[in-house]
Amino acid sequence: MTVEANPTSLPNLPPGPLDASAGPPDATNGKVVIRLSQIAKNYQVGTETVHALRGVDLTIYKGEYVAIMGPSGSGKSTMMNVLGCLDTPSSGRFELNGIDVSDMDDNRLADIRNQEIGFVFQTFNLLARSTALHNVELPLIYAGVNAERRREVAIEAMGQVGLADRMLHKPNEMSGGQRQRVAVARALVNHPSIILADEPTGNLDSKTGEEIMGLFEVLYKKGNTLIVVTHEEDVARHARRLIRIRDGLIASDEIITHKTAVSA
Amino acid sequence: MRFSSEIKEGISISWMTIRSNKMRTALTTLGIVIGIVTVTLMQTAIEGLNKAFLKSISAIGTDVLYVQRHSWFSDEPWWKVRNRRIITPEHARLVAQQATLASAVAPDAGDFGTVKYNNRSASSVMILGCVADTVTVANLNVIEGRFLSSSEVDGARPVCVLGSELAANFFPHESPIGKKIRIEGIPYEVVGVIGKIGSFLGLFNFDNRVMIPMTRFLGDITHWPNVTITVKVRDIRQMNDAIDELRGIMRKIRRLEPGMPDDFAINQQDAFIKTFNKLGTSIAAAGLIVAGLSLFVGGIGIMNIMFVSVAERTKEIGLRKALGARRRTILLQFLLEAAIICLGGGLLALGIAYPLSWVVDRFLPTSMSFGIVCVALAVSLATGVISGFLPAWRASRLSPVEALRNE
Ligand SMILES: Nc1ncnc2c1ncn2[C@@H]1O[C@H](COP(=O)(O)OP(=O)(O)O)[C@@H](O)[C@H]1O
Ligand SMILES: [Mg+2]
Numbered sequence: 001m002t003v004e005a006n007p008t009s010l011p012n013l014p015p016g017p018l019d020a021s022a023g024p025p026d027a028t029n030g031k032v033v034i035r036l037s038q039i040a041k042n043y044q045v046g047t048e049t050v051h052a053l054r055g056v057d058l059t060i061y062k063g064e065y066v067a068i069m070g071p072s073g074s075g076k077s078t079m080m081n082v083l084g085c086l087d088t089p090s091s092g093r094f095e096l097n098g099i100d101v102s103d104m105d106d107n108r109l110a111d112i113r114n115q116e117i118g119f120v121f122q123t124f125n126l127l128a129r130s131t132a133l134h135n136v137e138l139p140l141i142y143a144g145v146n147a148e149r150r151r152e153v154a155i156e157a158m159g160q161v162g163l164a165d166r167m168l169h170k171p172n173e174m175s176g177g178q179r180q181r182v183a184v185a186r187a188l189v190n191h192p193s194i195i196l197a198d199e200p201t202g203n204l205d206s207k208t209g210e211e212i213m214g215l216f217e218v219l220y221k222k223g224n225t226l227i228v229v230t231h232e233e234d235v236a237r238h239a240r241r242l243i244r245i246r247d248g249l250i251a252s253d254e255i256i257t258h259k260t261a262v263s264a
Numbered sequence: 265m266r267f268s269s270e271i272k273e274g275i276s277i278s279w280m281t282i283r284s285n286k287m288r289t290a291l292t293t294l295g296i297v298i299g300i301v302t303v304t305l306m307q308t309a310i311e312g313l314n315k316a317f318l319k320s321i322s323a324i325g326t327d328v329l330y331v332q333r334h335s336w337f338s339d340e341p342w343w344k345v346r347n348r349r350i351i352t353p354e355h356a357r358l359v360a361q362q363a364t365l366a367s368a369v370a371p372d373a374g375d376f377g378t379v380k381y382n383n384r385s386a387s388s389v390m391i392l393g394c395v396a397d398t399v400t401v402a403n404l405n406v407i408e409g410r411f412l413s414s415s416e417v418d419g420a421r422p423v424c425v426l427g428s429e430l431a432a433n434f435f436p437h438e439s440p441i442g443k444k445i446r447i448e449g450i451p452y453e454v455v456g457v458i459g460k461i462g463s464f465l466g467l468f469n470f471d472n473r474v475m476i477p478m479t480r481f482l483g484d485i486t487h488w489p490n491v492t493i494t495v496k497v498r499d500i501r502q503m504n505d506a507i508d509e510l511r512g513i514m515r516k517i518r519r520l521e522p523g524m525p526d527d528f529a530i531n532q533q534d535a536f537i538k539t540f541n542k543l544g545t546s547i548a549a550a551g552l553i554v555a556g557l558s559l560f561v562g563g564i565g566i567m568n569i570m571f572v573s574v575a576e577r578t579k580e581i582g583l584r585k586a587l588g589a590r591r592r593t594i595l596l597q598f599l600l601e602a603a604i605i606c607l608g609g610g611l612l613a614l615g616i617a618y619p620l621s622w623v624v625d626r627f628l629p630t631s632m633s634f635g636i637v638c639v640a641l642a643v644s645l646a647t648g649v650i651s652g653f654l655p656a657w658r659a660s661r662l663s664p665v666e667a668l669r670n671e
Contacts, residue, residue, distance in 0.1 A: 106591055107592070110585060114588020127580065129284065138584070142587060142588035142593065143588060190588075
């Protein structure tokens with residue numbers, strides 16, 4: 001499903017499972033987690049230069065729940081990669097928690113990803129041969145947490161996603177929804193500054209997808225900062241802020257007030 | 265802390281990978297296995313050879329000189345030395361008279377022949393013409409009866425002394441003393457038996473001999489003996505003086521003009537040791553080449569399989585990087601995998617080489633030493649780390665975005 005970017009009005013959102021009073025924090029007073037200034041990303045394909053991002057300015061505050069939408073090829077993934085410190089921008093400045101990460105080297109970025117970012121992927125990306133618990137422990141291993149504490153924290157995270165009884169199952173012994181929950185637990189386990197989800201429901205049926213979005217809602221209410229890339233309006237409507245991208249630029253950036261969405 | 269948990273994670277990942285690719289891994293280690301088996305067996309054999317040599321060489325004695333027509337290990341061309349005059353028992357008599365630094369001088373000469381007792385027969389027995397002093401110069405241990413006496417040698421009596429193996433074969437249930445055996449058809453009476461000496465490097469069996477008076481040897485066996493004059497030196501510290509003296513005496517006896525080259529040689533244990541060391545070095549070199557080649561081929565195999573492993577797990581690498589694995593971590597993970605595979609190969613090789621070392625033991629008494637085991641494992645480990653480095657390095661440099669995109 002391709003979504004037409006509409007900078008002026010949101011499509012009608014069906015009623016969500018949300019309590020509209022639990023909206024985003026007061027953006028003007030909150031702590032800035034992400035600040036992008038004139039971020040551009042170019043790819044050289046043969047002799048041609050592809051401008052995937054063309055100077056994006058964006059500020060995201062702690063505790064926000066942001067959805068990023070846009071047609072295919074608009075630059076969503078590129079944006080995610082930059083936000084997730086998986087890739088560095090060609091130009092512009094990216095501050096994460098006030099620290100400029102635009103020019104960091106590979107190893108420092110690895111540490112930043114480990115400490116500050118939790119990833120949820122469309123295809124779950126779990127280690128097939130490891131137990132769910134071990135998958136969740138992985139970021140802690142790279143953080144150098146000792147085995148005992150690691151286990152403790154990972155078990156806690158598994159509990160948070162409602163899989164306390166599936167700790168030692170391997171991914172192939174679990175349903176898609178359960179796998180994505182494990183991935184969410186893994187994203188949570190290091191208490192990151194932001195959780196980045198790229199099409200988190202893309203490989204799930206709509207009912208299971210709703211469950212995952214429900215889980216995100218819980219995480220949001222606990223104060224996590226969430227950024228979800230999706231091309232589904234149904235998914236995007238769960239967020240509190242919707243950013244539409246087109247041709248490598250932000251086309252619209254709006255607060256979703258669930259009350260208006262419901263009443264519209 | 266972080267490093268040790270990374271190592272633990274690396275080992276457990278490697279273990280899982282290896283377990284799920286058993287066949288592939290096993291085949292990959294083949295080169296390593298062959299290389300390590302070669303190194304191990306070669307080293308075991310060399311150690312055995314050394315031991316056997318030291319044991320054998322003691323039969324030659326450090327304090328004796330052998331005056332013979334030819335040098336044991338001469339570089340001179342055969343055509344130059346083949347027409348040398350023979351050395352006779354008479355030469356030995358003259359040497360004995362004139363040598364002041366010698367404690368005993370004894371000529372001997374040998375030839376292969378057939379020995380019979382009743383209906384038993386043994387061919388290719390070394391028949392040795394001896395004198396009474398042979399027992400001294402050759403350091404023989406008479407375990408039954410006695411050795412040949414001077415009067416028996418002077419009187420050319422038909423008496424003989426048997427080597428232990430010959431005695432055991434002919435007289436399994438009775439004492440050989442006083443029995444008559446036939447040497448090349450001629451009857452001899454057994455007067456003694458020599459204790460077991462063993463073989464020289466497994467080549468020449470000292471126990472399959474019969475010793476008869478030199479005087480009989482010259483008539484019954486041959487008229488043109490190739491005599492060795494064995495000279496026992498009184499004081500081992502005067503070895504070089506003794507050689508000089510002996511050389512002078514021999515030149516005089518054989519009437520060599522000054523300036524003419526020696527037409528005889530004075531051999532000693534020393535030459536054996538030198539030659540043996542050379543031999544040992546060549547064996548080691550050959551072994552190292554074979555082992556080096558198989559390890560090289562094995563290493564290439566490991567490198568190849570590690571490239572495959574990296575390619576197959578590109579996405580996993582991307583994920584690990586996304587979750588905070590540094591370059592070093594990924595490098596370490598794949599190095600560990602290569603090292604573990606090779607170490608496994610090394611252990612397998614030791615498992616194969618150990619029973620094979622028993623086979624070697626049958627020819628050369630030896631055993632696989634702890635040192636060899638350590639060297640073998642260290643070499644396998646090094647092969648793994650070296651050949652795994654390039655693939656591991658590549659993996660560590662993968663961009664997480666590219667790697668994650670991989671399917
Ligand atoms: N590694 C790359 N090399 C070349 N071009 C790329 C690369 N990644 C993305 N692009 C291009 O950049 C643009 C944006 O891509 P992307 O961020 O993947 O968009 P989206 O995720 O919204 O579909 C597209 O034109 C795409 O072809
Ligand atoms: Mg995309």
